[in-house]
Amino acid sequence: MASSLDKNTELWRQVAVAAPYLWLLIFFLAPFAIILKISLADPILAQPPYTPSFDSDGSPTFTLGNYAFLLSDKLYAVTYLRSVLMALVTTTLCLLLGFPMAYGIARSSPSTRSLLLLLIVLPFWISFLLRVYAWMGLMSNYGTINNFLIWTGLIDQPLTIMYTDFATAVGLTYSYLPFMILPLYASLERMDIDLVEAAQDLGASRARAFWDITWPLAKPGTIAGCLLVFIPAMGEYVTPYLLGGPDSLFIGRVLFDEFFNNRDWPLASAVAVVLLLILIVPIIFLQRAQARDQETVA
Amino acid sequence: MKAQSRFILTVLAFGYAFLYIPLASVVFYSFNASRLATVWGGFSTRWYGALFENQQVLDALYLSLKIAITSATLATILGTMSGFVLARFGRFKGRTLLSGMVTSPMVMPEVITGLSLLLLFVSLQQLIGWPGQRGFSTITIAHTTFSLAYVAIIVQSRLIAMDESLEEAAMDLGGRPLRVVFDITLPLIAPAMIAGWLLSFTLSLDDLVIASFVSGPGSTTLPMYIFSKVKLGVSPDINALASIIIAVVSIGVALAWLVTRRSAKH
Numbered sequence: 037m038a039s040s041l042d043k044n045t046e047l048w049r050q051v052a053v054a055a056p057y058l059w060l061l062i063f064f065l066a067p068f069a070i071i072l073k074i075s076l077a078d079p080i081l082a083q084p085p086y087t088p089s090f091d092s093d094g095s096p097t098f099t100l101g102n103y104a105f106l107l108s109d110k111l112y113a114v115t116y117l118r119s120v121l122m123a124l125v126t127t128t129l130c131l132l133l134g135f136p137m138a139y140g141i142a143r144s145s146p147s148t149r150s151l152l153l154l155l156i157v158l159p160f161w162i163s164f165l166l167r168v169y170a171w172m173g174l175m176s177n178y179g180t181i182n183n184f185l186i187w188t189g190l191i192d193q194p195l196t197i198m199y200t201d202f203a204t205a206v207g208l209t210y211s212y213l214p215f216m217i218l219p220l221y222a223s224l225e226r227m228d229i230d231l232v233e234a235a236q237d238l239g240a241s242r243a244r245a246f247w248d249i250t251w252p253l254a255k256p257g258t259i260a261g262c263l264l265v266f267i268p269a270m271g272e273y274v275t276p277y278l279l280g281g282p283d284s285l286f287i288g289r290v291l292f293d294e295f296f297n298n299r300d301w302p303l304a305s306a307v308a309v310v311l312l313l314i315l316i317v318p319i320i321f322l323q324r325a326q327a328r329d330q331e332t333v334a
Numbered sequence: 335m336k337a338q339s340r341f342i343l344t345v346l347a348f349g350y351a352f353l354y355i356p357l358a359s360v361v362f363y364s365f366n367a368s369r370l371a372t373v374w375g376g377f378s379t380r381w382y383g384a385l386f387e388n389q390q391v392l393d394a395l396y397l398s399l400k401i402a403i404t405s406a407t408l409a410t411i412l413g414t415m416s417g418f419v420l421a422r423f424g425r426f427k428g429r430t431l432l433s434g435m436v437t438s439p440m441v442m443p444e445v446i447t448g449l450s451l452l453l454l455f456v457s458l459q460q461l462i463g464w465p466g467q468r469g470f471s472t473i474t475i476a477h478t479t480f481s482l483a484y485v486a487i488i489v490q491s492r493l494i495a496m497d498e499s500l501e502e503a504a505m506d507l508g509g510r511p512l513r514v515v516f517d518i519t520l521p522l523i524a525p526a527m528i529a530g531w532l533l534s535f536t537l538s539l540d541d542l543v544i545a546s547f548v549s550g551p552g553s554t555t556l557p558m559y560i561f562s563k564v565k566l567g568v569s570p571d572i573n574a575l576a577s578i579i580i581a582v583v584s585i586g587v588a589l590a591w592l593v594t595r596r597s598a599k600h
Contacts, residue, residue, distance in 0.1 A: 163576075
C-alpha cells in the first residue's frame with residue numbers, strides 16, 4: 037500500500053502525528069520538568085518567587101531543602117497518609133455501592149438498561165462543583181437532613197454532619213460513583229448470565245457461583261473502577277474544602293494553600309512531585325489495564 | 335431472564351436516591367422565597383430574576399462559554415488526530431510516549447495539572463514574553479490539553495471497533511488515501527467526534543481548579559464565581575443557577591438519548 041501514498045498524503049500523515057505530539061510535549065510533558073526544576077529552588081521575594089537554577093557565575097543552585105522540609109515536618113506526612121486513607125475509604129464505599137448497582141443494571145432488560153445507564157451518566161454532565169454544593173444544603177446544621185430528622189421527632193438538636201470527615205467521604209463517594217459503575221458495568225455486561233445459572237443448577241451455592249464465575253469476569257472492571265476513583269480522589273481540593281471544613285487536611289488543599297496563600301512556589305512544587313510519586317504506580321497500573329482492555333475489544 | 339434479587343433491587347433504589355435527592359433538593363430550594371437558603375418561606379422565582387440582573391454572573395458565563403467552545407473545538411481536532419494515529423498507524427517510533435501522554439491528563443490530579451501549567455506559562459513569559467496576560471488564552475490551552483485525551487480515547491475505540499474493510503475497499507478501488515480519510519473514515523467517526531466535542535465542552539464548563547491556577551486578574555469563569563460564593567455557605571441565587579444548569583443538562587441528555595434510540599431502531 038506504501039506505493040499508493042503520494043507526497044501529499046505523506047505530508048498529512050506527518051501533520052497528524054506531529055500536531056498532537058507537539059501540543060502534548062509543550063503543554064503536558066514540559067510542565068512536569070518545570071515543576072521538578074522549581075521544586076529544587078529556594079523561595080525568594082521576587083517575581084517569579086523562586087531562585088534561578090544557575091548563579092550569575094553559572095554554577096547550579098539546586099537544593100533538596102524543600103524535600104528535607106517535607107520529610108521533617110510531621111504535618112505533611114500526616115496529610116499524605118490521611119489523603120491516602122480518605123481515598124481508600126471513598127474507593128471502598130464506591131465499590132460496595134457500585135458493584136451491586138452495576139450488576140443490577142447489567143442484568144436488567146435492554147430497554148430499562150439504557151435508561152438506568154443514562155441516569156448514572158447524567159449527574160456526570162452536571163457541574164462537579166454544583167453536585168458538591170448540593171450536599172452543603174443537605175448536610176448543614178439547618179439543612180434538609182437535619183430539618184427532616186427534627187420534623188420526624190427523632191432528634192431535637194441538629195446533628196453536626198457538615199465539616200467532618202464523614203461529610204467529605206460522602207461527597208467524594210457521590211462525585212466518583214459513576215467512575216466506578218461504568219467500567220464495572222462494561223465488564224459485567226459481557227458476562228453470560230447463563231453460566232451463573234448453570235453453576236447454580238449444578239448445585240453450586242450462590243457464594244460459590246459468585247466467586248468462581250462472576251468475580252473473575254468482573255475483575256478487570258473492578259480494578260479499572262477502583263483506580264479511576266482512587267487516583268483523582270487523592271488530589272481532591274473542592275470536596276474537602278466545601279464539606280470537610282477549614283481544618284480538613286487534604287494534600288490537594290495543602291498544595292493549593294502553599295501556592296496561593298503562602299506563595300511558596302518551590303514547596304508547592306515539591307508537594308506536587310511527592311504526590312505524583314505516590315500516584316505513579318496506580319497510574320501505570322491503570323494504563324496497562326486500559327491497554328489490555330483495548331486489545332481484547334479489538 | 336431471572337427476576338432481580340431483592341438485595342439488588344434495594345441497592346439500586348438506594349443508589350439512585352443517593353444520586354438524585356441532592357439535586358432535587360437544590361431545585362426545590364431554588365423556589366424558596368426566604369433569603370435563608372434552607373428555611374422554607376413560600377414559593378417564589380425571585381432568585382431567577384436576580385440572576386439575570388447580576389452582571390458578574392453574565393460576564394463569567396460569557397467567558398466560560400467562549401473558553402468551552404474554543405477549547406472543545408481545538409481538542410476535537412487534536413484528539414481526533416491522536417485517536418486516528420493511535421488506531422490506524424500501527425507501530426511507529428514514539429507511539430508509546432504519545433499514547434502515554436494522551437491518557438495521562440485524564441487521571442492526573444487537577445492540582446498538579448493546574449500548578450504545572452501555570453509554572454509553564456510563567457517560565458514562557460520570562461523566556462519569550464508570551465503569554466503577557468493570563469486569562470482566556472491560558473485557560474483555553476489548559477482545557478484543550480485535558481479534553482484532548484477524552485476525544486482521543488473515544489475516537490480511538492470507535493476506530494478499533496470499526497471494520498477497516500470499508501476503508502480498504504475504497505483504497506482498492508483506487509481512492510487516494512487522503513480522499514478515503516475524508517470521504518469514508520471521517521463520516522464514520524463523526525458521532526464519536528460529536529460525543530468528544532460535547533464531553534470536552536462540558537469538562538471545560540465544569541473546571542474550577544485548573545482555571546483557578548492559570549487565570550489572571552480580571553478573568554473569572556463561572557465555576558470560579560460560584561466557588562467564591564459557595565465558600566461562604568449555601569446561597570439562594572446559586573440554587574437558582576444550579577437549577578438552570580440541571581434543567582439544561584437534563585433536557586440535552588434526554589434529547590440525545592431519544593435521538594440515538596430512534597436511530598438505533600432504524
